[in-house]
Amino acid sequence: MNELQERLAWRGISRRGFLKYCTMLASLMALPPAAGQAMAEALARARRPAVIWLPFQECTGCLESITRSHTPTIEGLIFDALSLDYSETLMAAAGHQAEQALKRAVEDNAGRFILVIDGSVPTGLNGAYSCIAGRSNLDLLREVAPKAAVVIAMGSCAAFGGIPAARPNPTGAVAISEIVRDKPLVNIPGCPPIPVVMTGVIAHYLTFGSLPELDRLRRPRAFYGETIHDRCYRRPFYDRGLFAKSFDDEGARQGWCLFELGCKGPVTYNACAHVKWNDHTSFPIESGHGCIGCSEPGFWDAGGFYRPLSAPAGPLKLAAGAVAAGAAVGVAVAIANRARKGAARAAHVTATVADLEKADGGER
Amino acid sequence: MGLEAIPVVVEPADLAAARAVLRELAVLVERLLATGEGGAIDLGVLPLTPAARAWLIDRLGRGEVEIRLTAGGQSTITETGCAGVWWVRHGNEAGVVTSELLEVAYVPGLVPVSRAEVENGLQRLNSGLDGLN
Amino acid sequence: MNALEFLAWVRGPGLDLALAVFALGVVWRLIEIYTLGRKPDLAPPRRVPAASGWHTLWRRMLPPPGMFRRSPVSYVGGYVFHLGLAIVVFFFIPHIQLIKALLGLSWPGLPSPVIDAVTVVTLAAMVVVLIDRVRRPVKRYLSTFEDYFVWVLTFLPVLTGYLAVKHLWLPYTTMLALHILSAELLIALLPFTKLFHAFTAWGSRWFNGEINARRGVPV
Numbered sequence: 001m002n003e004l005q006e007r008l009a010w011r012g013i014s015r016r017g018f019l020k021y022c023t024m025l026a027s028l029m030a031l032p033p034a035a036g037q038a039m040a041e042a043l044a045r046a047r048r049p050a051v052i053w054l055p056f057q058e059c060t061g062c063l064e065s066i067t068r069s070h071t072p073t074i075e076g077l078i079f080d081a082l083s084l085d086y087s088e089t090l091m092a093a094a095g096h097q098a099e100q101a102l103k104r105a106v107e108d109n110a111g112r113f114i115l116v117i118d119g120s121v122p123t124g125l126n127g128a129y130s131c132i133a134g135r136s137n138l139d140l141l142r143e144v145a146p147k148a149a150v151v152i153a154m155g156s157c158a159a160f161g162g163i164p165a166a167r168p169n170p171t172g173a174v175a176i177s178e179i180v181r182d183k184p185l186v187n188i189p190g191c192p193p194i195p196v197v198m199t200g201v202i203a204h205y206l207t208f209g210s211l212p213e214l215d216r217l218r219r220p221r222a223f224y225g226e227t228i229h230d231r232c233y234r235r236p237f238y239d240r241g242l243f244a245k246s247f248d249d250e251g252a253r254q255g256w257c258l259f260e261l262g263c264k265g266p267v268t269y270n271a272c273a274h275v276k277w278n279d280h281t282s283f284p285i286e287s288g289h290g291c292i293g294c295s296e297p298g299f300w301d302a303g304g305f306y307r308p309l310s311a312p313a314g315p316l317k318l319a320a321g322a323v324a325a326g327a328a329v330g331v332a333v334a335i336a337n338r339a340r341k342g343a344a345r346a347a348h349v350t351a352t353v354a355d356l357e358k359a360d361g362g363e364r
Numbered sequence: 365m366g367l368e369a370i371p372v373v374v375e376p377a378d379l380a381a382a383r384a385v386l387r388e389l390a391v392l393v394e395r396l397l398a399t400g401e402g403g404a405i406d407l408g409v410l411p412l413t414p415a416a417r418a419w420l421i422d423r424l425g426r427g428e429v430e431i432r433l434t435a436g437g438q439s440t441i442t443e444t445g446c447a448g449v450w451w452v453r454h455g456n457e458a459g460v461v462t463s464e465l466l467e468v469a470y471v472p473g474l475v476p477v478s479r480a481e482v483e484n485g486l487q488r489l490n491s492g493l494d495g496l497n
Numbered sequence: 498m499n500a501l502e503f504l505a506w507v508r509g510p511g512l513d514l515a516l517a518v519f520a521l522g523v524v525w526r527l528i529e530i531y532t533l534g535r536k537p538d539l540a541p542p543r544r545v546p547a548a549s550g551w552h553t554l555w556r557r558m559l560p561p562p563g564m565f566r567r568s569p570v571s572y573v574g575g576y577v578f579h580l581g582l583a584i585v586v587f588f589f590i591p592h593i594q595l596i597k598a599l600l601g602l603s604w605p606g607l608p609s610p611v612i613d614a615v616t617v618v619t620l621a622a623m624v625v626v627l628i629d630r631v632r633r634p635v636k637r638y639l640s641t642f643e644d645y646f647v648w649v650l651t652f653l654p655v656l657t658g659y660l661a662v663k664h665l666w667l668p669y670t671t672m673l674a675l676h677i678l679s680a681e682l683l684i685a686l687l688p689f690t691k692l693f694h695a696f697t698a699w700g701s702r703w704f705n706g707e708i709n710a711r712r713g714v715p716v
Contacts, residue, residue: 330528
């Protein structure tokens with residue numbers, strides 16, 4: 001038995017249980033069912049990769065999501081079976097020892113480790129807004145990222161800047177992809193992201209030696225290929241025009257569509273509607289709250305969580321002024337037209353028969 | 365109030381996807397007969413409405429064998445009325461179905477034991493006998 | 498600028514700007530047109546002028562005798578796409594949401610599949626009337642750049658709206674933003690192009706009927 005299977009067996013996970021898990025993973029990633037078997041075999045053979053997890057300008061919600069929601073299921077164990085060499089929050093070491101561990105992990109695994117980052121990178125004041133052991137995140141990222149095999153930007157802050165980058169972005173926060181430009185990088189946005197997406201991406205990397213297929217925003221297509229709205233179980237109500245108008249009206253009780261309550265499902269690409277949260281229990285819309293679009297770039301400044309997508313994103317400031325200006329221009333043009341008419345009337349000279357005859361006579 | 369209290373009205377069945385599943389199954393079964401290699405259809409990625417699903421279950425019917433697997437949650441593998449086609453449902457520890465497949469095989473892939481496992485089993489048997497002596 | 502920021506812009510400042518230009522243009526042009534005035538007609542009218550005005554307003558919605566046969570595409574196509582536009586613009590639920598947010602008025606919408614069907618018919622009718630315009634020598638002769646321009650201006654919002662709803666070509670967010678942008682272009686330019694007939698058609702028809710009645714030949 002190999003290392004991973006041994007570890008799994010030690011934890012009471014059988015070969016069948018592991019295969020079953022891989023089947024589910026393949027299904028989630030929209031890979032053909034046979035890929036589950038291949039994945040299981042490859043994962044079993046794979047060398048335990050080192051993972052270095054760096055927290056930047058973040059709230060630790062991503063790590064909470066990953067570590068908590070799936071224990072004690074296999075996803076958690078797979079993650080356990082990786083060698084998490086550095087994670088400030090999870091590791092026992094602290095202070096200089098922790099820094100030492102990071103240094104060693106980077107050196108020992110140079111070119112091979114998976115770098116997971118949650119949080120954005122503040123660039124204002126040379127990155128001084130967020131520091132670990134006296135070094136700015138910016139500095140650390142520039143040093144560590146070039147030695148990584150792949151970089152996983154975990155959560156909306158790392159992927160797109162997230163809340164720290166929301167207007168007015170006082171710390172000059174940017175996404176990891178703004179700093180790390182020449183490494184294979186995958187964005188796993190969400191606030192927080194769905195845990196299985198991360199295990200899925202890592203499993204794919206271990207199985208096939210590459211990142212899964214990514215979209216334009218470098219998100220794995222398998223999980224971010226469709227909108228919440230497309231896969232939402234309330235979609236039939238949208239199509240039939242049945243909407244909840246408030247959070248406690250008859251429509252809300254009937255489970256109607258939450259579009260009018262500001263649901264951002266139609267513009268949010270994520271897997272919540274079919275992968276779901278908390279061990280496949282439900283997702284926000286199932287609890288009666290619209291999607292806030294947390295996995296989309298700039299979601300914080302996208303015009304209000306409770307404003308329907310079709311409604312104006314902000315107050316109309318120009319309308320009243322425009323009506324007044326229109327009236328003013330209209331009146332001015334009207335006066336000018338009147339004046340022109342009046343001038344024409346004033347310049348008008350009545351022709352008499354005599355004038356016509358004169359002209360007539362002149363020709364003769 | 366549980367989730368089941370929020371009613372979901374089902375749209376009229378769109379059977380096109382369910383029919384496509386039947387056709388694909390037929391192809392896989394033919395391949396199983398010809399080459400001995402079957403295959404599987406992942407129902408998780410198919411947009412089947414509950415009605416289409418009911419229709420599919422009805423069409424496939426029910427066979428004689430039902431296998432229950434307890435490994436990281438319950439799984440059931442049910443033989444359909446069409447021999448060689450197995451309806452596989454994997455559940456997690458919480459009892460929620462996490463993946464669902466239609467597998468085409470003489471024996472579902474998860475069922476047979478591996479050689480290594482049999483060897484382990486033998487070891488255990490022997491140690492059990494040793495204990496008796 | 499990412500897709501969501503683009504969308505937020507067209508939903509926010511873009512919409513504000515477009516509506517402002519629209520309001521400015523409409524108020525300006527209506528005042529300008531209706532203050533032009535007419536010379537007082539001192540002769541006693543031969544028929545009841547106002548009644549004829551109303552009559553003409555409705556009468557002009559029907560083809561004059563013989564005309565339908567000569568140009569069926571203009572009438573059928575014209576009717577289909579005007580009605581189609583009205584249905585799609587005023588009965589698609591997200592559009593009603595917008596109107597509700599802007600004016601506080603709302604009414605029941607139509608189910609999405611109905612709107613989908615009407616949209617396809619509207620697009621088809623618009624293409625047909627365009628082809629007819631290009632292929633018939635007289636229509637082509639009468640057409641100016643502006644006619645084609647306003648056709649594009651009207652066609653784009655319908656097309657992009659359909660593509661967005663059906664998730665075709667571009668990601669939904671981008672397509673939705675393009676749809677809103679094209680609709681904003683349409684409303685901003687409406688007061689300054691032939692599209693202003695949406696406001697003036699009624700008044701000018703009424704005046705035509707009124708004048709003709711004064712002269713004793715109501716039509």
